[in-house]
Amino acid sequence: MKLSSIKALLLVASLIIVASFDTSLYAQRPRRGVDKRYTSPEEIQRRQDSINNRLKSDTAAYEAPTFVEEAKESRPTNRPMQIDSVLALWRASSSKEYYERYFADFKGYSDAITASGTYDNTDSLYIARMQGIMTPVPLTYNREVRSAIERFCSPNYANTFSYAYYYFPIIEEEFINAGIPIEIRTLAIVESGLNPLAKSGKSAVGIWQFMPATGKEFGLEINSMVDERCNPRLASRAAAQYLRRMYNIYGDWTLAIAAYNCGPGRVNRALSNSGVSLEDAGRLFWDIYEYLPSETRGYVPLYMGATYAFAYHRAHGVTIPTPPMPIAVDTVMINRPLHLEQVSSTLDIDIEVLKMLNPEYTMQIIPATTRSYPLTLPVELFTEFDRQRDSIFAKDSLYLKEYIVHANIEKKMHEAPPVTTHTVKKGDTLSAIAKKYGCTVQQLMKWNNLKNANALRIGQRLKVSSR
Numbered sequence: 001m002k003l004s005s006i007k008a009l010l011l012v013a014s015l016i017i018v019a020s021f022d023t024s025l026y027a028q029r030p031r032r033g034v035d036k037r038y039t040s041p042e043e044i045q046r047r048q049d050s051i052n053n054r055l056k057s058d059t060a061a062y063e064a065p066t067f068v069e070e071a072k073e074s075r076p077t078n079r080p081m082q083i084d085s086v087l088a089l090w091r092a093s094s095s096k097e098y099y100e101r102y103f104a105d106f107k108g109y110s111d112a113i114t115a116s117g118t119y120d121n122t123d124s125l126y127i128a129r130m131q132g133i134m135t136p137v138p139l140t141y142n143r144e145v146r147s148a149i150e151r152f153c154s155p156n157y158a159n160t161f162s163y164a165y166y167y168f169p170i171i172e173e174e175f176i177n178a179g180i181p182i183e184i185r186t187l188a189i190v191e192s193g194l195n196p197l198a199k200s201g202k203s204a205v206g207i208w209q210f211m212p213a214t215g216k217e218f219g220l221e222i223n224s225m226v227d228e229r230c231n232p233r234l235a236s237r238a239a240a241q242y243l244r245r246m247y248n249i250y251g252d253w254t255l256a257i258a259a260y261n262c263g264p265g266r267v268n269r270a271l272s273n274s275g276v277s278l279e280d281a282g283r284l285f286w287d288i289y290e291y292l293p294s295e296t297r298g299y300v301p302l303y304m305g306a307t308y309a310f311a312y313h314r315a316h317g318v319t320i321p322t323p324p325m326p327i328a329v330d331t332v333m334i335n336r337p338l339h340l341e342q343v344s345s346t347l348d349i350d351i352e353v354l355k356m357l358n359p360e361y362t363m364q365i366i367p368a369t370t371r372s373y374p375l376t377l378p379v380e381l382f383t384e385f386d387r388q389r390d391s392i393f394a395k396d397s398l399y400l401k402e403y404i405v406h407a408n409i410e411k412k413m414h415e416a417p418p419v420t421t422h423t424v425k426k427g428d429t430l431s432a433i434a435k436k437y438g439c440t441v442q443q444l445m446k447w448n449n450l451k452n453a454n455a456l457r458i459g460q461r462l463k464v465s466s467r
Helices: 003-022 041-057 068-074 085-115 122-131 143-152 155-178 182-192 212-217 232-250 253-262 264-274 294-316 340-347 351-357 379-387 389-393 406-414 430-437 441-447
Strands: 329-334 373-378 421-423 461-463
Touching: 085 122, 085 155, 085 294, 122 143, 122 294, 143 294, 155 182, 155 232, 155 294, 155 430, 182 232, 182 253, 182 294, 212 232, 232 253, 232 264, 253 264, 253 294, 329 379, 340 351, 340 379, 340 389, 351 373, 373 379, 379 389, 421 430, 430 441, 441 461
Parallel strands: none
Antiparallel strands: 329 373, 421 461
């Protein structure tokens, strides 16, 4: 055989090998029928039974957490409008301890399955870890989900996860009350990075990114002075209602999540175009994957990646810092107009902290003229607020004078924001800077012509407004 013929045969053989590898689990995009060896009901049950049996037989093994049912019994609830400050302190402490145990348990589980030596590559390890997350929401593993896992298991999301200590107990309570699996809380990370002031280019606002019409449909007040899409409790309550409505339509949580992103109309169209029936058993989202909008095709994998990352971030060396806001808070009802500066100047609390705890007041004013509104405060200030209530409200002529005339309010609303800059310090990330100034990472990158979100330099000056 000639040398050239041998070379040709070798080339063909190598191409066949490469092609075979490229159709592996990791390389393939999730299309209808792909990855069934990992996600068919029979295989899922077999693997889950195997893990459960191993965990039961190993006295040192991780005890897999239960979720909605257990949460109703063991998780502290948080109803700030109905509780006193002592109870708020206890609940905040209990919540912090709960999450610390939660993270430690998943880290222990990850260490146990890694030490077993059964899982000899990254894909199988990720699959085993995901099966340790006991949830009514099916978690699939494929190329897109792996990409999402690696995105959220980055140190860039450590600050985002720190906000979970404050926002997740609120979300969990509203979800439990609505019968929503609490694991869907991580959808708020995908939506907004847990930034209550996040605003999309399409005017979606808040941690759950409600459009104005949808927010009003679910009873959220939206006007010049108040935007309850930014209120984490009220927005979470509305999100729970919307997700419950979608689940009642489809009977499938992944489709409910998909519909949260693109609306039921597009999900219905995808079902129709794919020929898939809701009566079909199996992976409904992945069966209609190709027929969904491109954003939604990435949206559900992002949710799955965020769910994995929140549970297993410690296994990836990610440490969550101390949350930037007080965790123990309570709420007092205000029945007359009040500027947050009246509270800040009297109680010696940073105005930025007050704004963070009360993000729904767009002009820092509680417009309590026809009804009462809540003011959220750190619990340690409640006694002092009550003691100095008269002094606080006596300052209304100082801080509310320019807002008494309606024309002044309109003028204030249309004033262009001043150009603001931020000097990058050690440890700064774009996500942390965006949260601090109430904008998005995408806006920061656009305003500063940044191509790489991770390429920050200490001392670099960033524009943090559009002017």
